[in-house]
Amino acid sequence: xxxxxxxxxxxxxxxxxxxxxxxxxxxxxxxxxxxxxxxxxxxxxxxxxxxxxxxxxxxxxxxxxxxxxxxxxxxxxxxxxxxxxxxxxxxxxxxxxxxxxxxxxxxxxxxxxxxxxxxxxxxxxxxxxxxxxxxxxxxxxxxxxxxxxxxxxxxxxxxxxxxxxxxxxxxxxxxxxxxxxxxxxxxxxxxxxxxxxxxxxxxxxxxxxxxxxxxxxxxxxxxxxxxxxxxxxxxxxxxxxxxxxxxxxxxxxxxxxxxxxxxxxxxxxxxxxxxxxxxxxxxxxxxxxxxxxxxxxxxxxxxxxxxxxxxxxxxxxxxxxxxxxxxxxxxxxxxxxxxxxxxxxxxxxxxxxxxxxxxxxxxxxxxxxxxxxxxxxxxxxxxxxxxxxxxxxxxxxxxxxxxxxxxxxxxxxxxxxxxxxxxxxxxxxxxxxxxxxxxxxxxxxxxxxxxxxxxxxxxxxxxxxxxxxxxxxxx
Numbered sequence: 021x022x023x024x025x026x027x028x029x030x031x032x033x034x035x036x037x038x039x040x041x042x043x044x045x046x047x048x049x050x051x052x053x054x055x056x057x058x059x060x061x062x063x064x065x066x067x068x069x070x071x072x073x074x075x076x077x078x079x080x081x082x083x084x085x086x087x088x089x090x091x092x093x094x095x096x097x098x099x100x101x102x103x104x105x106x107x108x109x110x111x112x113x114x115x116x117x118x119x120x121x122x123x124x125x126x127x128x129x130x131x132x133x134x135x136x137x138x139x140x141x142x143x144x145x146x147x148x149x150x151x152x153x154x155x156x157x158x159x160x161x162x163x164x165x166x167x168x169x170x171x172x173x174x175x176x177x178x179x180x181x182x183x184x185x186x187x188x189x190x191x192x193x194x195x196x197x198x199x200x201x202x203x204x205x206x207x208x209x210x211x212x213x214x215x216x217x218x219x220x221x222x223x224x225x226x227x228x229x230x231x232x233x234x235x236x237x238x239x240x241x242x243x244x245x246x247x248x249x250x251x252x253x254x255x256x257x258x259x260x261x262x263x264x265x266x267x268x269x270x271x272x273x274x275x276x277x278x279x280x281x282x283x284x285x286x287x288x289x290x291x292x293x294x295x296x297x298x299x300x301x302x303x304x305x306x307x308x309x310x311x312x313x314x315x316x317x318x319x320x321x322x323x324x325x326x327x328x329x330x331x332x333x334x335x336x337x338x339x340x341x342x343x344x345x346x347x348x349x350x351x352x353x354x355x356x357x358x359x360x361x362x363x364x365x366x367x368x369x370x371x372x373x374x375x376x377x378x379x380x381x382x383x384x385x386x387x388x389x390x391x392x393x394x395x396x397x398x399x400x401x402x403x404x405x406x407x408x409x410x411x412x413x414x415x416x417x418x419x420x421x422x423x424x425x426x427x428x429x430x431x432x433x434x435x436x437x438x439x440x441x442x443x444x445x446x447x448x449x450x451x452x453x454x455x456x457x458x459x460x461x462x463x464x465x466x467x468x469x470x471x472x473x474x475x476x477x478x479x480x481x482x483x484x485x486x487x488x489x490x491x492x493x494x495x
Contacts, residue, residue, distance in 0.1 A: 061469065062495060069314050069490040070312065073315075073489065074316070076295060079152070081350070086121070090133065092261050093286055098130065101128045105481075114130075116145060118133045131287075147170060154181065160233040160234065174449065183224060184230040215243075216238075216242060219247070232254055243278050246277060251324045305462050308459070308460075308462065318354065319355050320350050321351050342354045342355070368397075380411075387460060389436070390436030397428050409425060412453070440466050442468070450475065451475045451477075453470075455480065458494060
């Protein structure tokens, strides 16, 4: 049996048997993983890509709309929700906790139960592949007075949860997990959670969000100090639902986020913009094929998430923003992309928080660019759904690209033309690795296959259909 870690236990209020007995009763079923049958997918050289498409809804906003709608009083309606497997894991969890959630036409309707009426789930909460679902729900339930059990797929069970366990333990939650804070995990929420001041040791929107969601249940003000700005959909959506949240600059330049506990959250209408992380795949694909002209509609361009656009423009890509506007508090635009000759660039570590999920597909652009690209400070990619840094490097080498890893830096030597391709890429159950190399395969002389195309449904269920509609040859 795997080693089990006990975090934050207060033995004066909670004896060891109370925790161990229910956890080990559920431990064996928790370790069972759903059988996943892989299915290879091949990408072949294509001509110019052309057309107008709307990428799927923003994953970060979709998760938070379901969670906050589930704990708000009254009804929340959500248009444009991403219906990928990750978000559906969040939907299933909130239903298990008592929220009424149904789809009516193209609108998701959530009848929230209110924060204090969340109920203990009857079974294990299965987060599938979704790290966002896992960390945010651990935050939310770490401050509720009952016990919750979490598991996930083989990939998620390798990802450390210690980053959220540490601050939530300070707030009064107790945890049991596998070594390193890994799933399966049990959390007994704090009966009277403490409002804390927590300085993020690493730039992480998920950790920030977990602390803020726990802070909803605490009396007083929960403060998160953020030295490096990260994505802010949690802050925006908390305000939209009625929470009192302020953001100021501290004396050292860090952002100081203060949330007043025990707010009354009220249901509202949400329109989810298209996800820039998903849009990045057709954007890069269009850049790589001469003569391409692709327009992507209603894409979120929040400056804390749009580092991919800045980086591509620095590489010489023709990426234009049109019809810029604001929808439900989020900046949105239509994005026009044309085939472009790209050049190598250096991307600073300061850009990582604004495009951490887009580095794999940007690496495909760098592989076709003229000159050397250096992406600095990518240590965070090692603890995503997979070790993305290593998988990108290994996959590019297999396709004929000269690649080096120096510490946490990725160095790609482009020749100004696409590499040969001709490889089958191991995805390690990582949807972004799969889509990134399929994009590269649209430009390489020899086809590129990925060992498992089914994992793409995690975030972009209609990826193959959308790309083929633009002129790709995926199958």
